[in-house]
Amino acid sequence: MSNTIKTDANKLTDTRSMPQQRNALEHNPNQLALTEIVNFDRIINVNTERVWENVLDWEHLAWLHDTSFDYNELDAAGEWGWRVWSDSAHKNHIELCVNRDQSTYVARSYLAGEQISEIWTTITANNGDTSINVSINAPNIDIKKLPKLSAIYLNLYTQLWDEDEQMMIRRQAKLSDRSHGPDSINLGALDALEAEKIVKLGRHEWQIRKSDKGIEVYAANCPHLLGPLGQNTDNQVVCPWHGYRFDIISGKCVFPEHANCRLPQPPTVAIIEGQASLSLVV
Numbered sequence: 252m253s254n255t256i257k258t259d260a261n262k263l264t265d266t267r268s269m270p271q272q273r274n275a276l277e278h279n280p281n282q283l284a285l286t287e288i289v290n291f292d293r294i295i296n297v298n299t300e301r302v303w304e305n306v307l308d309w310e311h312l313a314w315l316h317d318t319s320f321d322y323n324e325l326d327a328a329g330e331w332g333w334r335v336w337s338d339s340a341h342k343n344h345i346e347l348c349v350n351r352d353q354s355t356y357v358a359r360s361y362l363a364g365e366q367i368s369e370i371w372t373t374i375t376a377n378n379g380d381t382s383i384n385v386s387i388n389a390p391n392i393d394i395k396k397l398p399k400l401s402a403i404y405l406n407l408y409t410q411l412w413d414e415d416e417q418m419m420i421r422r423q424a425k426l427s428d429r430s431h432g433p434d435s436i437n438l439g440a441l442d443a444l445e446a447e448k449i450v451k452l453g454r455h456e457w458q459i460r461k462s463d464k465g466i467e468v469y470a471a472n473c474p475h476l477l478g479p480l481g482q483n484t485d486n487q488v489v490c491p492w493h494g495y496r497f498d499i500i501s502g503k504c505v506f507p508e509h510a511n512c513r514l515p516q517p518p519t520v521a522i523i524e525g526q527a528s529l530s531l532v533v
């Protein structure tokens with residue numbers, strides 16, 4: 252599997268880009284023999300702002316949903332939605348188009364130029380949460396296989412929405428957290444310090460990792476969209492939401508190229524007579 256994000260900055264800002272699919276917001280514009288495979292309703296425990304943000308977020312496909320997607324490379328994006336290549340040979344693609352007025356969007360997948368699915372999703376505010384209705388359609392379905400296909404697609408889209416919902420809930424919680432930690436903190440005896448710990452110091456949460464080399468401290472939350480930063484390997488940490496990779500020494504984002512975020516400067520670590528403490532750099 253290659254979790255890939257590729258793009259160039261022009262494609263992110265090119266407002267002239269358009270859906271490739273003509274009459275993209277019509278049902279079945281290709282006049283296919285479409286059958287509805289499954290239709291389901293669900294409540295997502297975040298507001299519609301988070302859900303729309305997620306809909307337009309093409310970058311997470313091959314990272315957050317790495318068991319369902321292998322590859323995503325941006326072809327075009329704009330107010331209308333986005334189109335990504337789903338293979339490195341540029342034979343297959345997914346195009347998603349939004350209709351904000353009708354609170355709906357449609358995603359169509361193509362294999363070698365041939366449309367293989369058309370999924371309509373409607374988004375409705377529901378007391379601070381979001382109700383969604385999802386209608387999954389595909390052409391040339393053998394009706395005998397419909398029950399089996401329904402179960403497969405329902406499972407798949409339940410998993411995708413579960414993964415999305417977890418990401419959105421965490422992001423919302425981090426955005427809502429206005430708390431401010433102290434400027435310094437005494438971690439106690441170095442010998443007694445756990446191998447991994449998260450503390451809040453100033454505005455940020457920091458992960459503290461104890462190893463043979465000493466104590467490492469770096470941001471716990473990804474500066475891109477607040478995903479959980481993982482373990483340091485060769486002085487780099489990778490975020491599982493969109494695969495952004497950061498150098499923990501310089502704070503620089505080293506992947507992808509178009510990223511314009513960096514890690515905040517970590518607190519200084521002092522170890523005096525076996526007692527560890529952290530202080531914000533002012």
Ligand code: FES
Pocket residue numbers: 473474475476477478479490491492493494495
């Ligand atoms: S939140 Fe997007 S890469 Fe971390």
Ligand SMILES: [Fe+2]
Pocket residue numbers: 305311312316411415
């Ligand atoms: Fe998703």
